[in-house]
Amino acid sequence: MKAPVLLSLPVPDLFSFDECLWFLDRGLDDCMHRVQDGYLYKALDTGQGRLLFQLGCREGQLQVTLPAGEASVFNLQYLSGYIREWLHLDAGLQPFYRKLESVKSLAYMTTAFRGLRLPAINSxxxxxxxxxxxxxxxxxxxxxxxxxxxxxxGTSITAGNVTCFIxxxxxxxxxxxxxxxxxxxxxxxxxxxxxxxxxxxxxxxxxxxxxxxxxxxxxxxxxxxxxxxxGVWTANYVLMKSLREPGSIPHGDAGLLQALVAHGIMKDRKDLAAAERLYRKFKGWESYLVFYLWRSLAPRT
DNA sequence: TTCCAGGGGTTAG
DNA sequence: CTAACCCATGGA
Structure with a gap:
């Protein structure tokens, strides 16, 4: 049996559900959500009860159904806010893409990763x-x-063949x-x-x-x-991933350095001045720059 | 076997 | 102040 769509959220410009889904399902076995048959599943506590929701994308609308939990007005409003924050629906990525295009070795990202948003850890x-x-x-x-x-x-919610943890x-x-x-x-x-x-x-x-x-x-x-x-790495990672600071850089991050070298931006891992020059170009979008550089490390699919 | 991963704290000099 | 060491495991 199929649960009805309870909530529709219009998709913003430069948003790709598939790109977000791909990132959330990189084969790393993240227990905090589930990706199955093109849908995203997550459990959470709204403060007025626990629920498990299903998120899909059809015809430019994100569609939410509720396999488990109560579809109260409060819960639906909470869900709407939660998803907007989680998938960064309110962001306009055009300025970031213009900056990417201005750097030769990064310009490909505007097409290769087009519409990829930084999924937050809301908590x-x-x-x-x-x-x-x-x-x-x-x-x-x-x-x-x-x-x-x-x-x-933690705790878990199961609906049908899907189990999600809180x-x-x-x-x-x-x-x-x-x-x-x-x-x-x-x-x-x-x-x-x-x-x-x-x-x-x-x-x-x-x-x-x-x-x-x-x-x-x-x-x-x-x-x-x-x-x-x-330390600085952890603080900045959290500022970027949870508080959505736009200009937070987890300095010293191994993957970040690797990606900067791989793109020919740093001569080697000690070439910090070159990294700084790039960060200056991405003023206000450093967090997304880091995220896209991390994305570039994943194997092509 | 060795080295490095989405580091940070503590101790030694 | 910087450097060395420790933690813990697994993949390359």
Missing amino acids: LFEALCWSIIGQQINLTFAYKLKRRLVEHY FPEPAALAGAEEAVLREMQFSRQKINYLVALAAAFEAGVMDRSRLDALPSFADRQQALLQLKGV
Whole structure:
């Protein structure tokens, strides 16, 4: 049986559902969403109940159906806002594409990746946990660790043959036992970071609204850097991926350096001046530049 | 075998 | 202040 379409969102210019879908389904086994038969599935807690939604794209409209959960007015409004933020529907990418076209070695991206948006990690807590998990290990292993964490401390919703997980609440992780996380192959360091981070959220020392209230990028970055386990890379990654700062660069990122060298922008990984020159050209669009450079590292399909 | 992955903290000099 | 070391696993 087929659930009715409950919500339609018009697709903006320079948006490709397929490109976004491809990125979200790179074969890395991300447990926070599911891609199946051209649809995107995700579970979340709206604050007035948990639900699992299906997102598809037909005739220039993003269409939302609800295989599990209540289709209240509140939930539908929450979903609409959630999806706009998740897939960055309100962004106009034209200025970014003009900048790409001005750099010879990057111009191909405007056609190769046309319409690709930066999918957000809407939850600040989840984004911080994820970036700490992903530090210094390969992505395959990082996704494995995240899945073990989420399947143990999070919750799930199943509808038909689709199961989606909801990321653990800070309270659940704050009370996590070290031995359990060790069994999952987390390092002692990361266990300490994650549990302390969860405690900070639970105590209300850190949260999204607190960061949003700060006046500048530097202030928000500073606030994040106070957390143990959060250095410049992690802070800037989270600012880019969760807070949607347009000009955030995860300096020192291995993949970023690799892509800059591969495109002939840096002579080698130490040629920081060349990278700086490129960043200046992309003022206000540095986050998207980094994201498209990451995208370029993936194997062609 | 060795080196490096979407780093960061701690300690030594 | 910078450098060396540690963490943890897996892919190349």
